[in-house]
Amino acid sequence: MPDRYIKMLQAMLTGSVTSLEVFFLTILFSIPLALPVAMGRMSRHKLLSATTNVFLLIIRGTPLMLQLLVVYFGPGLFIRWLVLRGYDVSFKWNRFVAAIVALSVNYAAYFAEIYRGGIESIPKGQYEAAKVLGYTPARTFFSIVLPQVIKRIVPAMGNEVITLVKDTALVSVIGVSELLMVAKERQGAMFSFVPLFIAGVFYFIMNWIVSIAFQRLEKKLAYYN
Amino acid sequence: MEEIIRVENIKKTFRDNLEILKGISFSVEKGEVLSIIGPSGSGKSTMLRCISQLETVTDGTIKICGQTLVEKGIYADKKARHEIILKSGLVFQNFNLFPHYSVLKNVTAAQVRVLKKSKEEAEATAMELLKRMGLETKAKSYPCELSGGQQQRVSIARALALKPEVLLFDEPTSALDPELTGEILAVIKELASEKMTMVVVTHEMAFARDISSHIIFMDGGVIVEEGAPEDVINNPKQDRTKAFLARFNS
Numbered sequence: 398m399p400d401r402y403i404k405m406l407q408a409m410l411t412g413s414v415t416s417l418e419v420f421f422l423t424i425l426f427s428i429p430l431a432l433p434v435a436m437g438r439m440s441r442h443k444l445l446s447a448t449t450n451v452f453l454l455i456i457r458g459t460p461l462m463l464q465l466l467v468v469y470f471g472p473g474l475f476i477r478w479l480v481l482r483g484y485d486v487s488f489k490w491n492r493f494v495a496a497i498v499a500l501s502v503n504y505a506a507y508f509a510e511i512y513r514g515g516i517e518s519i520p521k522g523q524y525e526a527a528k529v530l531g532y533t534p535a536r537t538f539f540s541i542v543l544p545q546v547i548k549r550i551v552p553a554m555g556n557e558v559i560t561l562v563k564d565t566a567l568v569s570v571i572g573v574s575e576l577l578m579v580a581k582e583r584q585g586a587m588f589s590f591v592p593l594f595i596a597g598v599f600y601f602i603m604n605w606i607v608s609i610a611f612q613r614l615e616k617k618l619a620y621y622n
Numbered sequence: 623m624e625e626i627i628r629v630e631n632i633k634k635t636f637r638d639n640l641e642i643l644k645g646i647s648f649s650v651e652k653g654e655v656l657s658i659i660g661p662s663g664s665g666k667s668t669m670l671r672c673i674s675q676l677e678t679v680t681d682g683t684i685k686i687c688g689q690t691l692v693e694k695g696i697y698a699d700k701k702a703r704h705e706i707i708l709k710s711g712l713v714f715q716n717f718n719l720f721p722h723y724s725v726l727k728n729v730t731a732a733q734v735r736v737l738k739k740s741k742e743e744a745e746a747t748a749m750e751l752l753k754r755m756g757l758e759t760k761a762k763s764y765p766c767e768l769s770g771g772q773q774q775r776v777s778i779a780r781a782l783a784l785k786p787e788v789l790l791f792d793e794p795t796s797a798l799d800p801e802l803t804g805e806i807l808a809v810i811k812e813l814a815s816e817k818m819t820m821v822v823v824t825h826e827m828a829f830a831r832d833i834s835s836h837i838i839f840m841d842g843g844v845i846v847e848e849g850a851p852e853d854v855i856n857n858p859k860q861d862r863t864k865a866f867l868a869r870f871n872s
Contacts, residue, residue: 526718526777529674530732530784531708540735544722621721622766 405583405592412579413599419496419565419575420603424558426501431508438513456506461499462570468499469571496568504561511553515546548618555611562603576600624652625688626788626819627673627710632682634668634843642668643679644843650788650836653817657830657851660840661866666823669840670792673821674712675703686710687787708736711781715793717773719765725752725776726761729783737784744783751779755809771802775809788819795826827870831855839863 437449456464469492476488519542527537569578576596583592627650634643642665650656658666671677673684673691681695690698691706698706719728729748733739739747752758755775765773774794781789791810795803807829813820814833824830830837830851837854839847839862847854847863856871858864 520718522714522716522718523720525676526714526720528676529707529710529712530780531704531736532732536735540731541720548722621764 401587405587406595408579408583409576409592409595409599412574412576412596415493415574416565416576416599417603419493419500419568419573420562422497423500423504423561423565426497427504427508430501430505431512434505434509435512435516438509439516453506453510456503457510461503461564462567464503465496465499465567465571468502469495492568492571492573495571496573500561500564500568504557507557508554511550511557512546514553515550516542518549519545548621551611551615551618555608555615558607558611559604562607563600566600626650626652626654626686627821628683628685629669629673630683632669632672632679632684634665634672634677635680642843643672645682646840646843646845648838648845648848650819650821652787652819654835655814655820655822655833656836656838657834658821658823658838658840659825659827659830659854659866660838660846664840665843666840667792670712670790670821670823674710674790675707676712708784709787710790711784711786711788712790712792713774713778713781713794715796717765717770717777717797719773719777719780721765723764724761725757725763725765725768728765728776729779732780733783747783748779751782752776754812755779769802770798771805774798774802774806778806778809778813788821789813791820791822791824793823793825795824827855827867839866841866 434449434453437445438453440446440449469490472488472490476486479486523541523545524537527541532541565575566577568575569581576599580592580596584590627648629649630647631645632643632647633641633645635641646665646669648656658669660666668677672679673686675691678697679692679695683693684691686706686709689702689706689709691703692698697703720731723731726745726748729751730741730744733744733747734741749758749761752761755778757772757775757779760768760772760776765776768776774797778789778794794810795806798806803826807826810820810822810829811833822830822834832851834851837848837851838845839854839858839860841862847858847860853859854863855867858867
């Protein structure tokens with residue numbers, strides 16, 4: 398194999414590892430973060446639920462790419478504004494961390510709406526049955542409601558996770574060298590279509606694995622209706 | 623006689639100023655079976671749900687086994703309410719079993735989580751109850767695999783597992799076809815013969831007459847007529863009761 402191909406594959410391997418890191422870290426943070434967001438949205442406390450709703454509207458109503466730019470460049474611009482007013486502050490933002498923060502917050506918003514739909518679909522009778530058996534509200538939620546919610550939201554979550562695999566490519570907008578960014582560079586340098594093709598195959602296989610994983614999970618939870 | 627339930631002048635108004643209970647009083651003693659009959663919307667179920675704390679009363683007094691749940695509209699503290707909730711078991715019209723738990727776990731879960739019993743002890747109690755309900759072979763099944771009648775028997779076992787002083791039934795057969803209804807009525811009859819204290823909201827008039835020690839006819843949020851089963855069902859005195867039972871007695 399010619400040298401330049403080996404170099405290309407090495408660069409693309411590093412790029413795919415970055416993409417995978419972005420993917421897994423976003424999943425790791427957004428899935429739990431979405432739960433308090435969903436709770437906030439459903440809260441009887443008017444101010445809390447209204448604030449959460451505004452947050453959800455902004456996150457879901459603006460492009461993820463814009464959010465990445467705001468999270469990465471926003472703090473720096475704010476610090477500059479402070480420094481110009483004589484404050485002695487400094488701040489160094491890591492692009493990778495900024496990418497994880499922006500993606501996790503964005504995905505938490507979408508997941509939160511899925512959780513809310515799931516939680517609201519559990520019949521009132523389940524809460525009532527638990528209450529007359531002496532369950533506390535917290536215990537009712539964690540042992541009666543949540544397990545049933547998980548089963549109901551798996552298909553919708555699968556959709557979002559597949560979208561996330563493809564959205565990892567957006568972090569290149571703030572200069573994180575993920576797979577697609579590397580592929581584009583190589584394509585320019587080598588004047589070849591091959592890097593883009595390889596990147597496409599990577600995303601495709603990744604999502605194939607994701608959908609198999611979700612299918613298995615759905616089957617595993619199919620022991621009751 | 624030991625008094626299990628005492629209800630005095632309870633009133634319940636919903637937010638839209640709809641007064642669903644307009645001052646209801648009765649008591650149930652140990653070993654008694656009280657049936658509550660009446661048209662839909664008369665407040666029967668609401669009354670039962672007030673006793674089991676699924677609804678709060680606006681005014682009045684409820685005492686369970688001598689413990690005060692609510693006195694003249696003022697509720698007891700959380701700890702007392704929790705103690706009182708365990709003294710009664712409620713069987714719902716649409717069962718409300720936990721679909722993600724097996725039949726066995728439906729009957730053991732609260733024993734383990736709420737009463738802090740060991741898993742072995744809870745399972746022994748559960749198997750004994752399932753056997754009484756004729757469901758010992760279904761222990762490993764899930765609720766969705768059972769008929770409505772079987773599901774309702776599981777829910778009766780689930781309520782009995784916490785050894786309540788009184789069992790409350792909220793139209794236990796209204797979601798079942800006549801054949802399955804017979805199944806459940808037989809179970810309740812057997813519990814009555816074992817001197818289980820029960821309050822049954824039902825539309826099964828013949829059944830109510832046969833198992834009850836006392837019957838209440840409710841309409842429009844008040845008790846219209848009450849008394850011995852034969853008297854209320856077969857020889858009602860009030861015109862409203864006569865009209866309600868006309869089809870049954872003709």
